[in-house]
Amino acid sequence: MSRASSRIAIIIPARYGSTRFVGKPLAMITGRTMINRVWSLARAVSGVDEICIATDDERIAEHVRSFGGHVVITPKECTNGTERVLRAAEMLTKAPAVVVNLQGDAVLTPPWVIAALACEMRRDPTVEIATAAVRMDKRSCEALRTAKGHGEVGGTTVTFDRRGNALYFSKSVIPFVRTDGQDNDTDPLPVFRHIGLYAYGYETLRRYVSLEPGPLERSEKLEQLRALEHGIPIRVVEVDYSGRTHWAVDSPDDLRRVEAIIAEEGDLVAA
Template sequence: MPSASSPIAIIIPARYGSSRLLGKPLARITGRTMINRVWSLACAAVGADVVCVATDDERIAEHVRSFGGDVVITPKECTNGTERVLTAAEMLATTPAVVVNLQGDAVLTPPWVITALVDEMRRDPTVEIATAAVRMDQRSYEALRTAKGRGEVGGTTVTFDRRGNALYFSKSIIPFMRNDGQGNDTDPLPIFRHIGLYAYRYEALCRYISFASGPLERSEKLEQLRALEHGIPVRVVKVDYCGRTHWAVDSPDDLKRVEAIIAEEGDLVAA
């Protein structure tokens, strides 16, 4: 078990066999591989002691070593990225007190967002799981509402209580806006888009993995609902992207979109 002096580790799960984009971590975005970009973002975050890639594929491992990254080879039997992260944490020389799960396709995650989660875990030792969310403005709300109207499933929203603990996560837009979100400039929308970045106490991660999925998780296809269904509070950390665009990579079209965003907004971290 980790001690009070145990490190905080950022672990990046990177699987080769993506059904929609085979070899996704090695896909190139404006001259650099996806995994190299995510590694750079993790290293630029403040407060973590360890950064490593968890993969089941030697091609990815060899590439990570080529740019000086640390890597842990995990079994192919890991059923998802969260299980892969826990397996990697157990394989580290020192069991971490806190594990940050930074998805291997999160190429546009600002380092200060990762830092915000690490800071929250250090600030409040009672927090078992933390995740991030950004408040939506009128423009982003309308864009998401239009996308949902077309039947797109991308984009998760979250509601939380006054302490910042999550009440619910949904692929629907919550809370429902009876006035279609038409408010005034002094009354910001109470809609927060969830960012799929998580920090866990090691013990909480072990408990989470041991739980079976429940009806809410199976209905929404959102793993974080497993924690809520089993009574583990999830702290939602409000973050500001400072004008940067949030986007993840799930398909070849997403690669082109991310390249366009980087061309317009610049790199978050220099090569």
């Protein structure tokens, strides 16, 4: 059965009371709020039927309405962004066949990366979950290893089989490259950095949220391992940032870095 004409929704979870960064969705980045920027990225993705921001806070909801976005108020009891996305999907007027979970702080995610996941879900109706990854070169891989050696936990890598289905995700750099045989720092390695962006079949999302975390998820603190531990395959889509910089916003300090990147590379989409 083809998903070619199936309904696809992008749902953006946005929580006000983050322990690491209270009020993060409303933080200003070069004249616009974070949530407005992420919503603009979603709007630039072709082939999407609906875009919705899921929040438990009226301050965020009021702001979203002010720029014309569709917002759904989800229960404060949602334990994480994935559960919040499901609750929002259940409240939509028309149930989507595919749900794309675009994190509310993903301000530097190119629209073509988001579109690649939607395309994969439409292309192969057997895919239950899809996520994105970027191939690393020697220089970027060594930089990540160095950061890990200094105790940083950010940055997840993924290995996958010949069909593109994930074998494992880790906060360690995998696979271990015993010898790369390469002199050029920009030659690609068989190491892929995971991008925290997911597309789910609607029924798979419902099933996933109902599952208990396993020992691998609890050890690595990576939600996606729950799917693998319960036998749900995850399709890994290799994407190219086309020279754009990937950066996560986990703290107020990251805002300055993101603003510097935008100043250097320009906005991904117009306001």
